Amino acid sequence: MSRLVLVLGDQLTLTVAALRGADRAQDLVVMAEVMGEAASVAHHPQKIALIFAAMRKFAARLRAEGWQVAYTRLDDPESSGSIGGELLRRAAETEAGEVLATIPGEWRLIEALEALPLPVTLLPDDRFLCSRAEFEDWARDRKQLRMEYFYREMRRKTGLLMQAGGPEGAQWNYDAENRRPAAPDLFRAKPPRFEPDAVTEEVLDLVEARFGGNFGRLRPFGWATDREGALRALEHFIAEALPRFGAEQDAMLRGDPTLSHALISPYLNLGLLAPLEVCQRAEAAWRAGAAPLNAVEGFIRQIIGWREYVRGIYFLEGPGYTPRNALEHRRALPPLYWGAETRMACLSHAVGQTRDMAYAHHIQRLMVTGNFALLAGIDPHQVHQWYLEVYIDAYEWVEAPNTIGMSQFADGGLVASKPYVSSGNYINGMSDYCKGCSYSVTAKQGPAACPFNLLYWHFLLRHRARFERNPRMGPVYRTWEKMESGKRETVLAEAEAFLARMEAGETV
Numbered sequence: 322m323s324r325l326v327l328v329l330g331d332q333l334t335l336t337v338a339a340l341r342g343a344d345r346a347q348d349l350v351v352m353a354e355v356m357g358e359a360a361s362v363a364h365h366p367q368k369i370a371l372i373f374a375a376m377r378k379f380a381a382r383l384r385a386e387g388w389q390v391a392y393t394r395l396d397d398p399e400s401s402g403s404i405g406g407e408l409l410r411r412a413a414e415t416e417a418g419e420v421l422a423t424i425p426g427e428w429r430l431i432e433a434l435e436a437l438p439l440p441v442t443l444l445p446d447d448r449f450l451c452s453r454a455e456f457e458d459w460a461r462d463r464k465q466l467r468m469e470y471f472y473r474e475m476r477r478k479t480g481l482l483m484q485a486g487g488p489e490g491a492q493w494n495y496d497a498e499n500r501r502p503a504a505p506d507l508f509r510a511k512p513p514r515f516e517p518d519a520v521t522e523e524v525l526d527l528v529e530a531r532f533g534g535n536f537g538r539l540r541p542f543g544w545a546t547d548r549e550g551a552l553r554a555l556e557h558f559i560a561e562a563l564p565r566f567g568a569e570q571d572a573m574l575r576g577d578p579t580l581s582h583a584l585i586s587p588y589l590n591l592g593l594l595a596p597l598e599v600c601q602r603a604e605a606a607w608r609a610g611a612a613p614l615n616a617v618e619g620f621i622r623q624i625i626g627w628r629e630y631v632r633g634i635y636f637l638e639g640p641g642y643t644p645r646n647a648l649e650h651r652r653a654l655p656p657l658y659w660g661a662e663t664r665m666a667c668l669s670h671a672v673g674q675t676r677d678m679a680y681a682h683h684i685q686r687l688m689v690t691g692n693f694a695l696l697a698g699i700d701p702h703q704v705h706q707w708y709l710e711v712y713i714d715a716y717e718w719v720e721a722p723n724t725i726g727m728s729q730f731a732d733g734g735l736v737a738s739k740p741y742v743s744s745g746n747y748i749n750g751m752s753d754y755c756k757g758c759s760y761s762v763t764a765k766q767g768p769a770a771c772p773f774n775l776l777y778w779h780f781l782l783r784h785r786a787r788f789e790r791n792p793r794m795g796p797v798y799r800t801w802e803k804m805e806s807g808k809r810e811t812v813l814a815e816a817e818a819f820l821a822r823m824e825a826g827e828t829v
């Protein structure tokens with residue numbers, strides 16, 4: 322009896338486990354654009370368009386390679402509207418008796434497949450370098466699950482940047498040489514733009530008609546939608562931006578939203594690029610003398626370190642991870658996250674860029690939008706929903722540990738050893754945002770005081786019992802104690818007043 326082979330929108334890899342395990346002479350590949358997925362949260366229109374366009378092209382590729390593909394378009398009147406429903410429909414049409422799938426990257430979908438009244442085989446997703454079992458082994462009996470140690474294991478396992486059993490250059494991590502501010506530079510390479518072809522244009526029209534109300538601009542749309550394009554984007558990054566990647570990794574500039582970042586996360590997460598090939602390409606550039614070690618090591622760490630680590634955490638912790646709220650933050654996400662006016666230039670830039678491009682780089686996500694949400698005590702579940710909706714690369718396995726764990730400390734310190742919070746000083750040091758802001762980053766109190774300066778202390782005092790004994794945070798509390806008491810009271814009162822104005826819907 323033939324089988325149904327499920328290929329999800331983020332499993333667009335010719336060698337994905339379910340396809341490897343299938344028989345192209347007998348089995349039927351099932352792919353489906355369904356409202357159940359497209360509207361599971363209100364995704365950014367560019368994200369939906371990228372996934373649908375890439376799925377359509379991948380289905381055409383599979384057919385060209387001899388596979389039978391049953392493809393459901395979003396506007397198919399026969400569609401059941403869900404992945405599970407489409408599998409049942411195809412099973413009834415073909416009398417296929419079982420389903421072969423690669424395990425999805427979201428508990429919701431795993432549970433839906435497991436609940437189907439059909440035998441479903443879920444194969445491990447071996448497009449990742451670290452399997453779930455390996456991560457569990459690594460995590461077992463450890464008091465703390467720090468990424469840095471996991472990363473070293475992954476360096477040993479892959480052999481990337483290794484020399485005689487040790488790290489190239491005798492150091493595992495070159496961050497001390499990274500993370501500098503950046504200046505505007507007309508010669509800094511811009512990421513490549515991919516003009517939509519007829520397939521993509523058709524998808525863009527569909528998305529405009531069906532998801533036009535979602536937050537975010539659909540056009541101009543310039544993402545690659547197939548493997549060839551994704552490879553061109555990778556080559557462009559390696560040749561043009563990788564040499565400056567390390568130094569400019571944390572910088573933020575008003576006129577340059579992408580700096581020397583790779584913009585490859587959408588392609589990695591869809592399966593159009595593989596993590597190992599990307600890292601090997603970067604390593605080859607270093608060996609050829611085309612990029613410095615600090616940049617290449619920093620880049621490889623993001624992929625074999627952070628990317629694999631957050632996936633490990635997501636599956637290790639189970640479906641109960643995303644609802645966590647260790648700091649008991651309950652405030653509603655303010656409308657400025659959806660583009661409402663704000664006087665804070667940093668937030669206005671980060672959110673505006675997100676609306677226009679469905680992209681912001683890591684430090685904009687962590688130290689601007691994430692930092693503000695944490696300082697202001699926003700409900701982490703609402704923050705998580707926001708990140709899942711607005712970014713082109715957002716899939717729960719990668720987004721949730723970054724948001725719930727790294728950014729919002731809502732897992733109580735599993736991912737981050739201390740909360741990523743800062744006053745305006747950090748943003749001022751790493752960006753040119755403050756120069757164009759109606760608040761003053763140097764003002765610590767008074768009507769012009771940067772809200773990050775006020776909320777920073779408010780956050781630390783709210784959570785004093787939890788953080789005061791953290792060795793990396795103790796000195797900050799001692800600085801607070803040294804502050805004159807009248808000043809301390811003013812700062813806290815002004816922070817309260819700011820939060821009250823924000824909650825009342827005033828422009829802040």
Ligand SMILES: Cc1cc2nc3c(=O)[nH]c(=O)nc-3n(C[C@H](O)[C@H](O)[C@H](O)COP(=O)(O)OP(=O)(O)OC[C@H]3O[C@@H](n4cnc5c(N)ncnc54)[C@H](O)[C@@H]3O)c2cc1C
Pocket residue numbers: 581582583584585586587589590620623624627628629631681682683684686687691708712714715716719720721723724727728
């Ligand atoms: C609150 C928050 C939410 C995030 N949500 C997502 C998300 O939904 N999807 C996503 O792919 N990344 C997410 N990240 C991580 C990171 O911001 C993006 O991977 C990165 O900005 C993608 O842009 P890039 O390709 O230009 O990355 P670069 O800065 O050029 O980095 C290269 C690659 O490293 C990987 N990478 C870097 N940092 C991380 C990280 N912390 N976790 C996982 N992979 C990483 C990505 O694959 C990325 O493409 C989030 C970070 C934060 C702080």
Ligand code: SF4
Pocket residue numbers: 664665666667668744745746748749754755756758759760761762771772773
């Ligand atoms: S002054 Fe404060 S609010 Fe304004 S851009 Fe700088 S950090 Fe952001």
